[in-house]
Amino acid sequence: MNSLNKDEKKDLVESKVLSWIDDHHDEIAGFLQELIQIPSVNPWFRPKEDESREADVQKAIGNRMQALGAEVANWEPNAKELAKYEGRAGYYADHKFEGRPNQAAVLKGSGGGRSMLLTGHVDVVPAGNGWTVDPYLGERREGVIYGRGAVDMKGGIAAMIMAVEAVVKSGYRMKGDVTVGTVVDEEAGGMGTLDFVDKGYRADACIMTESTDLKVAPLCRGILWGKLIIPGRSGHIELPQGDWREGGAVDAVTLARVFMDHFDRLNADWRLRKTHPYMSIPCQLYIAQVNAGEYPTAFANKAELVFDAQYLPREKDDMGLGSKVKAEIEEFINRVAMTEPWLREHPPVIEWLIDADCGETPVEHPFVQTIGESLKKVISEEMIEGIGFHTDMGWFTNVGIPTVNFGPGNPSVAHQDNESLEEKELIKAVKTIALTLIEWCGVADA
Known part of the structure; x- marks a missing residue:
């Protein structure tokens, strides 16, 4: 040799x-x-x-x-x-x-x-x-x-x-x-x-x-799991409901659909901005679970949207995590909430579950x-x-x-x-x- x-x-x-x-x-x-x-x-x-x-x-x-x-x-x-x-x-x-x-x-x-x-x-x-x-x-x-x-x-x-x-x-x-x-x-x-x-x-x-x-x-990619909690007000689903300001019901399921529609628009934006030359798919925010309501005869008094959102290494914060993307999502959710009179006075809450680097x-x-x-x-x-x-x-x-x-x-x-x-x-x-x-x-x- x-x-x-x-x-x-x-x-x-x-x-x-x-x-x-x-x-x-x-x-x-x-x-x-x-x-x-x-x-x-x-x-x-x-x-x-x-x-x-x-x-x-x-x-x-x-x-x-x-x-x-x-x-x-x-x-x-x-x-x-x-x-x-x-x-x-x-x-x-x-x-x-x-x-x-x-x-x-x-x-x-x-x-x-x-x-x-x-x-x-x-x-x-x-x-x-x-x-x-x-x-x-x-x-x-x-x-x-x-x-x-x-x-x-x-x-x-x-x-x-x-x-x-x-x-x-x-x-x-x-x-x-x-x-x-x-x-x-x-x-x-x-x-x-x-x-x-x-x-x-x-x-x-x-x-x-x-x-x-x-x-x-x-x-x-980094992974964020979050839970968006959307408040509503229950009321008999088979009866007329007055204005919410006068005690009428507010259907949290309907409000959840509003957020889901807006998430589609967020994803359209992310598909253009959150890409990487070596990633086959862009970062997206996807709804994984929908939990709402208590009874078949009542409008939902709360809805929960559990979601998975991804972020790229260039978006990491100084701790190596996704706080910048969390803030971006929170700001987006607040803007959506401002379009609904009920939510302006009863804002939704985000619980962050996982931030995987x-x-x-x-x-x-x-x-x-x-x-x-x-x-x-x-x-x-x-x-x-x-x-x-x-x-x-x-x-x-x-x-x-x-x-x-x-x-x-x-x-x-x-x-x-x-x-x-x-x-x-x-x-x-x-x-x-x-x-x-x-x-x-x-x-x-x-």
Whole structure:
């Protein structure tokens, strides 16, 4: 090998690693099955007994990484210790972490290379009642693996760990350090990642292996959940009602329709202003729930519109959150209220439920280009596209780590009944991450 030039050596390394991945297809699929077979439902969702086993998933990951020579650290986050982040993304004073550890497995490099962080969350949402297969069996059928977390995001975790294993088992050692960081609590707000960053883990680049359909996603949008509470005044729905100033009924459902019509106009404006060259859809405000009224015979005395609104990284405030967009929505709602005499005297109220942060790494950054070139070697094309949903990438970009989302599986399948992942996509993800490790970190003979 010493007689080969630099490019020939790299080609030989890549060929050997890719061959190892092809030869160990069943082992890679089997590791994903192993992770699925350990239920790790976030306890925020009040899972059934024995379904909240995040610690057991971490143990399985830790054992695999230790076998590769990694140093594994395991600890439980503590909300009191993180109180300094109150008001910032991912902090929730009431979250509990007994038996729910974060984990960092550090594979030390030989020196002279750039470091890499591979990260993902081990918690999943509940399986629900609509499954036609066992959600925790990890069944393989005709090249597809079924199970809760197959896409979100144990498939990505399996891919990143097996990519590291492919390089090591092929007889090479990364020059730069590689950290595999697996966190809890993403499905309930992201406090695990906040804690991981607070512990001081850093790298020259990061891949968050959320499912992206094998697209390189250098940004995710922020997400706001809000509840608009519209007051009305009840009255018998079958009888004439006088003017509201004289005690007549005010139908909150009718007022809710007014707001929904105006939200359509807001969205038309946002479709022009809140776009991004790497986002396939603009930011919008969508009504997700409509709750109103008490009785079939009475006009509604209150209506609630629960909505989801997205914002772009360029709209973040100094705390990394969406207060600017909140203020924009509040001002819009106040303007609409001023068009209705009743609402001028009985203004609606907004309750903000969730502010999930966002992040972005410039497409021209060398790391984005590196993973894009690696992907082209696997699928013959480079696909760069941001993702509309929230991921935990924001805190990594906040502390200066260039981060991309990249992982196997269609994200729209996440949280669905019969969640599944095609094995061929899992293998492509393993190959892309392995090639990125080789190029970014550099390798030497073990």
